[in-house]
Amino acid sequence: MKHLIRVALPLVAAFTLAACGNQNSESKEESQEGHDHAAMEKEQATTQQPTGPVKIKDDRLNAVYQHYIHLTTALTNSDAAEAKIAANAIEAGSKELDGGSSIASSAAKITAASNIDAQRTAYSKLSNDMIALVKKSGLSGGELYVDFCPMALNEKGANWISASKEIRNPYLGEKMMKCGEVKDTIK
Template sequence: MKKLIKIGIPIASLFLLIACGNGENKKKEVQQNNKTSVPILKNPAIRINDDILNAIYSQYAHLTVALANDNIAEAKLAANAIEAGAREISSDRNLAASAAEIVSAPDIDKQRAAYSKLSNEMVLLLKKAGMAEAELYVEYCPMAFDNKGAVWISATKEVRNPYFGEKMLKCGEVKEIIK
């Protein structure tokens, strides 16, 4: 019973966090620092074969938009939710550790470095789990981290680069499709 409560409460909290505002499928615009951010779209058609990973991906998408918008505070919120969900995936502690790095990062450059590690882990987990509905795109920016390059996952083919934000929002390309 204790184990059920220990596992159930964080999962329920994560789903509650995701469900808040889930009744709208319209674009939402967030006003931060006198800048309008990129609309966050909730795409109910995307489903991953693992329910916990499905919930984590929803927050990962939120994190990606926050970094593309240069929004440190939103990135920390999304990473905090990812960390809570990642603790429920017993096979992967790296995901939780990378999310924790984003939460504690003092600036957006350090958030983006941790996001790169988190994205690599997410790609591996998503490939392993597979998709129940729709597909996801592994996108790549060759210029990230002094031309070492970095990947991220997107629900659309449209490139919105989380590594450079507004400086180079369209830099990147689709490298792979996760089905």
């Protein structure tokens, strides 16, 4: 029962906040007659759509991946609070994965981080671990892309997983949304 509460509570919180966020964004759109370019890019970043239905063979890893998408979108939008919610869900889910302890540790660092830069640094390690686990598990549907930004983390460079070939950079966000390239395809 205690385990169920620990897993379910972050999920309920994430869905509740996501629903509230959608109502707020709809109200803002209705009150604006025109759209500016930055607002359109931010809106597009929140809806990272896969090229096909992506399904990771390991169901538990697939569930963690859904939260990873949430985290990536939050970081792309420079939303530290939303990143903490997604990371909390990743931490809970990854504890159930074989080889998921490193992901859980990185997710805990994101949740505890005091700013977006610290979250992005921990996200780099989490992404590398996710890439390794997804490659090991394989996909039963769709494609995922391993993206790389050479300017991330003070020009050290960093990877992330995306369901779209279009670059939406979670490390630099609005500063350099399209910085990066697809380095690998996972099928």
